[in-house]
Structure formats: structure tokens, C-alpha cells
Amino acid sequence: MKLKKGDRVVVISGKDKGKTGVIKEVLHKENKIIVEDVNVRTFHVKPSQKDQEGGIFKREAAIDASNVMYDIGSKKEQKTTKIGYKYVDVRGKKVKKRIAKKTGDEI
Template sequence: MAASKIKKGDSVVVLSGKDKGRTGTVAKVMPKEGKIIVEGVNVAARHRKPTQANPQGGIDRNPAPMSIAKVALADPKDGKPTRVRFEEKDGKKVRVAVKSGETIDG
């Protein structure tokens, strides 16, 4: 299996959908489903009835999974979306932003 180009903790830009153009940090990656959860993006509101555990009830807002194809890594230099390639530096495989050539990790 190929190495993932987007990892937990990365800063990403949403490319399409209702949150197009927004940026956020990756909270979870689900490679088998091809989904990703980004903090503060694609937030789903769930109305909760009052229960004994939660007597107040109310609205829970949580980020919902979205397709990994809808996001691109944010360039470390200017924050705009960029593609990612892998290079070997000092015997280590590192991710590099295609747009600026900046190393993303390591």
C-alpha cells in the first residue's frame, strides 16, 4: 500500500463543497474508507432530546467525515493548496510540496 499523502495534524484546504476555501487541521484519517475528518469543517449539527445523562439536551456540533479527494495539503509557505510528492533526503522518505518545494515533514 502506498504511503498516505495527508496525515493527522496536517493543515489542509477544502477544494469543493459547502466549506470550499476553508482551512483546518486533520483530526483523523480513514484510508480504507477514503475519508478524512477536519476540525471546524463539515460540521454536522445533531439535536439531542433531554435525557437523565444530559438533562439540558441541546444541539451537538461535531465535524463529520468528508472525502479525502475534497482536500489538499496547505503549502507551508503561503497556505494555498498544493500537491505532494515524495523525495528521499538523507536516506529518509519525506513529503515535499510540489508548488514551493518546501519539505512538509522531517
């Protein structure tokens, strides 16, 4: 998976289409990600010895990684791109770097 924690992404399909957020967690085995303020679900928690109060809580649920694209635009303007790789020579060693396919800039 080419997406990493901390990347800003745009949701391209689903009920939250068009929303922008930062990746909080990447679930590699399931090919899913958790994005801040996207796909918010309500959870009902029963009181237990650990959590005396219980209650109704909201938190983000995972969405499929194929439903988002990397965002290279500003916060006002959404500009998406695919992510590619490029080998760069650093002090005689080849280092693999992520690049934005549209612009060719390093991420």
C-alpha cells in the first residue's frame, strides 16, 4: 500500500465523497485506512468495571484504501494524484522515494 499515516487524502467514492482528511491509521492486511472525520460511526458502550459510565460515542471506522486518493492541493483546492516510486542517488546509494505522478514532486 502506497498510503502512509499522516498523508492528506480525498475520498473519491462512497457517502463521504469529496471530504478531505488525514490518515490516522493504516490497516495493511485488510487494505483499509482510518481517516480523520470520515466515515464517523456511533457506538453504544455498556457500563463495565473498566468504564463506569458507558454511553454513546462517535469514532471513525475504516474505509477501503481504493476509495481515497492522495491530495496535493491546498486545503481550499482539492487536487488528487496517484503515488509512484523513484530511485534517487544519495551519497552513492540508491534510495526509494515516493513521488506524485502528476507533478513528479517528491512526497
